[in-house]
Amino acid sequence: MKLSLLMSGNLGFESLKTLYKTNHITFIATDSKSDAIITFARDNHIPLFTGNPRKGRLYEFASKFENEILFSINYLYLLEKDVIDLFRYPINFHGSLLPKYRGRTPHVWAIINNEKKCGITAHFIDTGCDTGDMVLQETIEISDEDTGNDILSKYMNSYSYIINKVLILIENNNVCRIRQNDQLATYFGKRTADDGEIDWNWQKERIRNWVRAQAYPYPGAFTFIDKQKIVIDKLEYSELGYNNDIPNGSIIQVNPFIVIKTSNGAVKLTQIRNYEKELFLKGKVLGNENRQLQH
Numbered sequence: 545m546k547l548s549l550l551m552s553g554n555l556g557f558e559s560l561k562t563l564y565k566t567n568h569i570t571f572i573a574t575d576s577k578s579d580a581i582i583t584f585a586r587d588n589h590i591p592l593f594t595g596n597p598r599k600g601r602l603y604e605f606a607s608k609f610e611n612e613i614l615f616s617i618n619y620l621y622l623l624e625k626d627v628i629d630l631f632r633y634p635i636n637f638h639g640s641l642l643p644k645y646r647g648r649t650p651h652v653w654a655i656i657n658n659e660k661k662c663g664i665t666a667h668f669i670d671t672g673c674d675t676g677d678m679v680l681q682e683t684i685e686i687s688d689e690d691t692g693n694d695i696l697s698k699y700m701n702s703y704s705y706i707i708n709k710v711l712i713l714i715e716n717n718n719v720c721r722i723r724q725n726d727q728l729a730t731y732f733g734k735r736t737a738d739d740g741e742i743d744w745n746w747q748k749e750r751i752r753n754w755v756r757a758q759a760y761p762y763p764g765a766f767t768f769i770d771k772q773k774i775v776i777d778k779l780e781y782s783e784l785g786y787n788n789d790i791p792n793g794s795i796i797q798v799n800p801f802i803v804i805k806t807s808n809g810a811v812k813l814t815q816i817r818n819y820e821k822e823l824f825l826k827g828k829v830l831g832n833e834n835r836q837l838q839h
Contacts, residue, residue: 545711546570548611548631550619552578555699559617559637560584562704567711570611573602575620596621603627613714616669617703625671633714634669637707639699641681642667643729646674651695653732654686655757658749661685662695664702666710668721673731677721679713682706691759737763744793744830748781748806755779760817767793767830769823774830778815779804786810793830804830 548570551560557580563569564584571591574581585592593605603626612632616623619636628634640650642665647653654662663683668676682705684698713719740758742751742765755765755776764775782803786796790805797803801812802824 545613545715546611548606548609548614549573550614550616550621550623551581552620553618554580555618555696555703557581557584558700559703559707563615563707564588570609571606573597573606573619597627598624600624600626603630606630614669615707615710617707622671622673623669628669628671633719635666635679635710636669636674636676637703638665638667638674639663640674641665641683642674642678643724643726646729646731648732648734649692650732651699652692652735652757652762655690655692655695656750656753658753659686664699664706666706667724675724675726675729677723679719679721680706680709690756692757692762693759740765742767742776742830744791744804745807748809748811751806751811752779752781759815764817769828769830772820772823773818774823775817776813776815777817779811779813782810782812784810784812791829795824795826795828795830798824798826 546568547563549560549563550573552575556574556578560572560581569590571593572581572585573593576594582592582594593602603624606627607630614631614634616636638650639662640654641663645653651662661683663681665681666679667674668679670676682702684695684702686695740763742754755778758765759777764777766773766775768774784797784803786805792805792807794805795802796805796810801814803810803812
């Protein structure tokens with residue numbers, strides 16, 4: 545089939561390689577940093593648009609091609625109405641079970657919020673953010689140990705499956721539109737590496753989810769000790785006792801594991817990315833204030 549593609553990142557690249565095997569790619573639009581997609585398009589002589597699509601830039605490019613199907617996979621930009629209206633089937637593949645988790649990095653937010661499942665939704669593109677009519681959904685389980693990268697790996701296996709199902713529906717002229725219930729919708733915004741700081745006043749369950757959602761190779765959850773940034777990739781609950789009067793974030797044990805007090809229990813740090821053991825002393829308090837317990 546003839547497809548026009550909007551895609552970014554490794555998820556977009558892996559989907560591109562699969563789609564290219566059995567379909568004719570009319571053009572690809574991507575961001576300027578998705579080097580693998582850019583190289584693939586150039587090596588295979590596929591017309592390519594890079595950068596910000598707004599203010600008519602993508603419309604001017606895309607309107608030169610005749611095609612009814614537009615697939616968006618991990619694309620970084622929202623589309624304007626003029627581009628959407630060029631296609632009979634403008635379909636986005638979003639990494640959540642819409643209408644829940646509209647917006648960016650939904651699988652990371654799902655782990656942070658202690659969800660037990662996430663998924664992929666194929667939906668029509670409109671001018672909103674993940675608000676268009678749904679076509680298909682695929683549910684993916686979240687285990688207690690899954691990191692954000694683990695869920696992304698599960699998506700790698702599932703995206704090609706749901707994309708192929710949508711292609712079959714289009715080929716058979718059997719696409720049904722399911723309206724989203726906006727009253728059930730949730731929205732979560734873009735995350736940056738600077739958003740990963742741990743608040744030790746949170747309960748230990750949220751801290752653990754916060755850490756695993758952003759674990760390596762993601763930028764990571766972090767804290768500070770003596771003004772130095774410490775990235776934590778894994779922690780576990782600890783049964784170690786403590787005096788509840790001491791501040792949350794207090795180091796209550798150093799050996800064999802570093803154990804930290806939270807608002808409802810203790811956690812031990814089992815994987816620290818930039819570990820300097822001499823920084824951790826019993827009695828210090830983690831966080832920007834770099835406080836010292838009084839004895």
